[in-house]
Amino acid sequence: MYRDDRPFPDAERVAMALVERLAPAYVVTPPEITTPIVQVHRSGGHDNGVTDHPRVQISCLALTRHEAWQLAEQVRQVVLNAGGTAADGALIDRAGVEVAPQQVPDEDPHVRRVVATYVLTMRRPIS
Numbered sequence: 037m038y039r040d041d042r043p044f045p046d047a048e049r050v051a052m053a054l055v056e057r058l059a060p061a062y063v064v065t066p067p068e069i070t071t072p073i074v075q076v077h078r079s080g081g082h083d084n085g086v087t088d089h090p091r092v093q094i095s096c097l098a099l100t101r102h103e104a105w106q107l108a109e110q111v112r113q114v115v116l117n118a119g120g121t122a123a124d125g126a127l128i129d130r131a132g133v134e135v136a137p138q139q140v141p142d143e144d145p146h147v148r149r150v151v152a153t154y155v156l157t158m159r160r161p162i163s
């Protein structure tokens with residue numbers, strides 16, 4: 037029987053490592069948004085004991101619709117090209133879109149939020 041007690045990678049940290057070159061990335065957004073940012077949230081998924089399949093919701097927030105959508109498309113391309121790479125020590129086998137980018141209302145009426153959900157397929161960090 038296969039046994040590995042090492043923890044799976046923190047999917048939020050992995051996603052943040054993928055997108056942080058595009059914009060500042062947070063798990064909890066700052067109180068005021070003055071520049072485009074990315075918010076990352078693990079929203080479920082599953083594992084089979086060897087591979088983790090986290091569902092990661094990535095929100096792109098900006099002061100204009102154009103900036104939010106532009107950042108969301110850049111994020112999508114980075115995530116889609118993450119298969120076969122490593123980020124934050126995690127081996128990413130595949131990455132795909134589960135829910136394509138869509139604009140949703142933000143609590144702040146002056147902020148535009150575009151949200152997409154991705155599924156990563158990744159293994160434990162390299163020791």
